[in-house]
Every structure is written in C-alpha cells, then in structure tokens.
Amino acid sequence: MKRLLNLCALMSLIGFLMACESSDGGGLPTSGTGQGGSTARFTILGEFLYVVDNATLRTFSLENPTEPEFRSVVDIDDVVETIYGLDDKLFIGSQNGMYIYDVSIPEYPDYVGAFSHIQACDPVIPYGNYAYVTLRGGTGCRNAANNQLDVLDITDIQNPFLIQSIPMSNPHGLGISGQLLFVAEAYEGIKVFNISNPEEPLQVGHYREIHVVDVILHRGLLIATGRDGVHQFDYTNPTELQLVSSLTY
Amino acid sequence: MKRIYFLFVAASLGLSACFTDPVPVFPVEEVQGFKPVYAEETDIEVKLMSPQAMRYPGKIYVLEDYLFINDLNYGVHVYDNSNPYLPRKLGFIQIIGNQDIAIRNGVMYADYLENLIAIDLRSYPEISVTERILNDREGVSNYPPNSEGGYFECVDPSRGTVIGWVRATLYQPNCYR
Numbered sequence: 236m237k238r239l240l241n242l243c244a245l246m247s248l249i250g251f252l253m254a255c256e257s258s259d260g261g262g263l264p265t266s267g268t269g270q271g272g273s274t275a276r277f278t279i280l281g282e283f284l285y286v287v288d289n290a291t292l293r294t295f296s297l298e299n300p301t302e303p304e305f306r307s308v309v310d311i312d313d314v315v316e317t318i319y320g321l322d323d324k325l326f327i328g329s330q331n332g333m334y335i336y337d338v339s340i341p342e343y344p345d346y347v348g349a350f351s352h353i354q355a356c357d358p359v360i361p362y363g364n365y366a367y368v369t370l371r372g373g374t375g376c377r378n379a380a381n382n383q384l385d386v387l388d389i390t391d392i393q394n395p396f397l398i399q400s401i402p403m404s405n406p407h408g409l410g411i412s413g414q415l416l417f418v419a420e421a422y423e424g425i426k427v428f429n430i431s432n433p434e435e436p437l438q439v440g441h442y443r444e445i446h447v448v449d450v451i452l453h454r455g456l457l458i459a460t461g462r463d464g465v466h467q468f469d470y471t472n473p474t475e476l477q478l479v480s481s482l483t484y
Numbered sequence: 485m486k487r488i489y490f491l492f493v494a495a496s497l498g499l500s501a502c503f504t505d506p507v508p509v510f511p512v513e514e515v516q517g518f519k520p521v522y523a524e525e526t527d528i529e530v531k532l533m534s535p536q537a538m539r540y541p542g543k544i545y546v547l548e549d550y551l552f553i554n555d556l557n558y559g560v561h562v563y564d565n566s567n568p569y570l571p572r573k574l575g576f577i578q579i580i581g582n583q584d585i586a587i588r589n590g591v592m593y594a595d596y597l598e599n600l601i602a603i604d605l606r607s608y609p610e611i612s613v614t615e616r617i618l619n620d621r622e623g624v625s626n627y628p629p630n631s632e633g634g635y636f637e638c639v640d641p642s643r644g645t646v647i648g649w650v651r652a653t654l655y656q657p658n659c660y661r
Contacts, residue, residue: 263608265590269547277586277593284586284593286600300591301604301614453546456568460544465553467568479568482553
C-alpha cells in the first residue's frame with residue numbers, strides 16, 4: 236500500500252493525471268490482424284511481422300503468437316521510414332526512394348526492385364500495377380525541393396518507373412479505398428483523388444479544416460490523424476467528406 | 485521509495501541546471517520543445533492504466549472496432565470505436581519509447597526502448613508482456629524526434645541513458661536542431 240501511495244504521489248508531483256487502477260472495458264478482439272497507416276514501421280503479413288528500423292528490415296515469426304522469434308535481417312543502404320505489406324510484397328519507403336521486397340518465402344525477404352528519387356520523406360502505397368508515393372520537402376526531410384505525389388508503374392516490379400508527378404503542398408501519409416486515393420496534406424487537410432484511371436489521379440475533393448499526417452481507410456470510415464487529434468469521416472460522397480467525430484487532445 | 489529518491493535527484497539536477505547554466509547562444513527564456521527521458525528516472529513498466537490525456541499524438545492503428553493511438557514515446561491509447569460518432573477511451577498502455585505497434589490474434593507487438601515486445605491482450609484488461617527481443621539497432625537518438633527542428637534540453641550523460649523524448653516547456657534551453 237505504501238508503495239502504491241508513493242507511486243501516486245510521484246505521479247501527481249510530476250503532473251501526470253493518472254489513477255492507480257486499470258480501466259474498465261471489455262475484451263479486445265482475440266483474432267484477426269489490425270491495420271496501420273502508410274507511415275507505419277511495422278507490418279504483419281500472414282504469420283510474420285516485418286519491422287523497418289533506420290537501415291534494416293527485420294523478420295519475426297509469429298507462429299507462437301506470444302513468443303515472436305527473430306528470423307532474419309536485411310540491411311538497406313538508406314534511411315528507411317515506412318513499410319507497407321500487400322500479398323507477398325513489401326513496399327518500403329525511404330529517404331532516397333521506394334524498395335520492393337518479395338516475401339514468397341516469408342522468413343527471407345528478397346529484394347526485387349527499387350525506384351530512386353531526390354531525397355524526401357515518402358511513404359508508399361501500392362495499387363495493382365501502380366504505386367503512389369508522396370515526396371515531402373522541408374527541414375527534417377533532407378533536401379527535397381519538391382512536394383509531390385508520384386505515380387509509379389510497377390508492372391515490371393524489378394523496374395518501376397515514374398508516370399507522372401502531381402504537385403502537392405506538404406504531403407504525408409496516404410491511403411486507398413476502392414477507386415479513391417486520400418492524401419494527408421498537413422495544414423491543408425486531406426485531398427481526395429479518383430484513381431479509376433490509376434495513371435491519372437483526378438482530384439475530386441479537398442477537406443481543409445484540419446491538420447492531417449496520415450490516414451487509414453477502415454470499414455467505410457476515413458480515419459485521419461494529425462496534430463490536433465483523430466478525425467473520422469464518412470466518404471460516401473468523396474467530393475464532400477462528412478465529419479463523423481473528432482477526438483481532440 | 486526508490487522512485488521518490490530519483491525524483492528528487494532529478495528535480496535538484498534540473499534546478500541546478502537552470503541556475504548555473506547561462507544561455508549564451510540561445511537567448512530564450514521559455515519555449516516549447518523536447519526534453520530527454522532518462523531510464524533511471526522513469527517508471528518504465530509496461531502496464532495498462534486508466535485513460536490518459538494525450539501528450540504528443542503519434543501513429544494510429546485499427547483493429548475491428550478498436551482504435552489504438554500512439555502517444556510518442558509513452559505508449560498507446562485504446563479506444564472503443566464501435567460507435568464512430570462517439571469513440572470511447574478505454575485505457576492507456578504505457579510502453580516507454582514506443583512509436584509503432586501491430587496486432588494479430590490478440591497479441592500486440594510494440595517497440596519498447598531497445599526491444600521488440602509481445603503484449604498478450606487476450607485477457608484485457610489484464611495484459612502481460614510475454615516476450616522481449618533485444619534490437620540490434622542503436623539506442624534512442626540523442627536528438628529529439630522533432631523533424632521540423634526546434635529547441636531541446638541537452639542530454640546530460642550523468643543522468644543516465646536516454647530512453648525517449650517528451651514535449652515540455654523549456655527554460656533557457658542550450659540545444660537546438
């Protein structure tokens with residue numbers, strides 16, 4: 236009990252608002268795999284967890300879920316920032332470009348291709364034979380002069396090439412649902428593109444009122460996170476996103 | 485008692501730093517920035533706590549009707565999002581140094597200081613760390629995670645190992661990036 240009191244005294248002293256007992260709430264889902272945003276450094280494909288960290292890609296087996304086992308590490312000669320897994324491919328965003336690894340043999344990711352560009356901060360998300368990459372300039376993102384959305388053709392996965400670059404303001408994360416591409420534009424909110432022609436994204440909407448750095452599309456909701464909180468939207472009408480709720484901090 | 489002791493050490497070090505260190509380079513009295521978190525002065529236990537105020541929002545993760553929102557280097561806020569019009573805060577999982585998570589079959593994988601850990605959530609609100617794998621990467625940077633630049637409290641090696649960074653109001657900071 237004394238220890239408990241000491242702990243509480245300490246917490247209040249340093250200004251944290253906390254109770255000493257855990258919260259209410261029923262059980263969390265005990266099956267299924269969750270979903271991260273495009274700026275994640277962790278991704279799960281099947282029974283394997285892939286983690287990018289600075290200049291490495293590490294693979295862990297989740298065969299025994301509570302005791303993951305390290306399986307392999309791949310060195311990537313770059314500053315790695317994001318990972319996105321789809322089917323048997325990993326799409327890795329780095330400061331110098333996009334890397335694609337094949338995980339047909341899940342324990343050992345195999346390098347298959349890359350697309351290099353000027354240095355920038357850049358998550359990547361695949362879409363069929365295409366991939367979308369945001370490039371963001373500014374301090375902390377090296378010396379990229381441009382802010383843009385790159386459309387890449389990855390039909391030949393060993394040789395991705397640029398189809399076009401669309402000028403952006405300050406693009407961060409991105410996400411796709413159906414034929415809609417959502418791009419987080421920091422202080423300029425969220426831009427919505429129709430990608431029914433994947434080579435020619437057509438801007439159809441722009442929600443400006445919030446700061447957004449990443450998006451997740453989940454169960455018909457657009458979940459956007461930014462400096463002020465997490466905002467959820469109904470995007471049934473992509474030209475006019477409907478705010479469902481905001482968790483502000 | 486040990487924790488209290490550390491607090492006093494921390495407080496006295498902090499005060500002495502304020503009084504004795506002039507700021508010749510950056511004439512800033514009070515400014516928002518980052519300060520380092522030292523392992524020796526912090527409760528680093530992984531545990532479920534009651535809902536907490538957000539400090540510095542990080543990445544989000546979704547699993548069915550639940551939202552997990554990272555609080556940079558502190559842990560993960562858990563929300564029940566079954567009614568998206570009214571998400572409900574369930575609790576906060578303290579994971580010092582955390583930035584990323586992934587969840588599969590009721591087990592959360594998270595970066596925690598120098599480690600990858602597995603947290604069994606299947607009996608939530610009872611949670612337990614079931615595995616801990618030491619990373620071979622370098623430790624937490626001696627520079628704050630502010631990609632846009634700004635002031636920060638210089639690292640004082642005598643206070644121990646830096647395990648993360650938190651936003652704070654700084655008084656006469658000596659460092660800037």
